[in-house]
Amino acid sequence: MYIGYSEAETFLRNCEDAVIITHQSPDGDCIGAGYGLKDILAELGVRSRVVCSDEIPQRYSFMTDGIENEDFEPKTIIAVDIADTKLMGRYEEIYGSKVQLCIDHHESNKNYAEMTLLRPKATAACEVIYNLAKYMEVNISIHCATCLYTGIATDSGCFKYDCTTPRAHEIAAEMKRCYNEINFARINRYMFEVKTKGRMILEAKFSDLMEDYIGGKLVIVAVTMDMMENMGISAPEMEGLAPITLQLEDTEVGVLMREREPGEFKCSFRSADEINVSEICQTLGGGGHAKAAGCTIKGDVETAKAAVIAAVEKALK
């Protein structure tokens, strides 16, 4: 059932002992949403813990350091920034069918929760949570604001993608006015400019890895587990690479394919302009947003590539 802010408020004010689930391959938005919501629940006197199927990359530690994920038998299950229970990773089996409240901004949301607060036009799940906190008139701590800002900044590509709403700019302005203590420039430097050495090496090799198809309209970069091992790159270092696939001129769709398990490729699709990659990914069992979406394809690298090329070709017709 889809709900509005008032039902979400009633639910949060009356819940206890909440587990907040974030998606696998965590990004700034799901971590910001998880830890931001945890702060809001704390303001309401509700214990909570944030869980993620994958280890949270070091560069996000400013949101998680010193935050106690309390130990209790959960009575409430909340999911943030998760369109499909498949994206919960190992938590799908435990909590997938028991989610009471989902707060999300993916148009492809599968409506798997008892109640879903879905704002498909919002820049980030963090934008929805900020609006909810304002609606509820709860205090937004410095830490909470830091988390929510990070989610909005990362999902909007530092306020430059098409998905950036007027509201995202307003929230950033409100935060800049209200939170002198937050070093916004530092957050953006760490989110967008600072790289690990492995990542720097990978990006340097990126042009060699780019393969173009359909007269240059589709660019694919496929990275197998063997390649990652040879380059000395860990999985978290692959996060956020997908937008680079769009940098080559004439590209309409860019796809980063990363082998997550042997014979299983996590595919991140990006659209330069008019092609709706969420629709393409839905034909491959995934989903997401019009300009940023994803899916998982099983098979060897050539089989997986062929599936991507066929799906994009069909969409371009």
Ligand SMILES: [Mn+2]
């Ligand atoms: Mn998001």
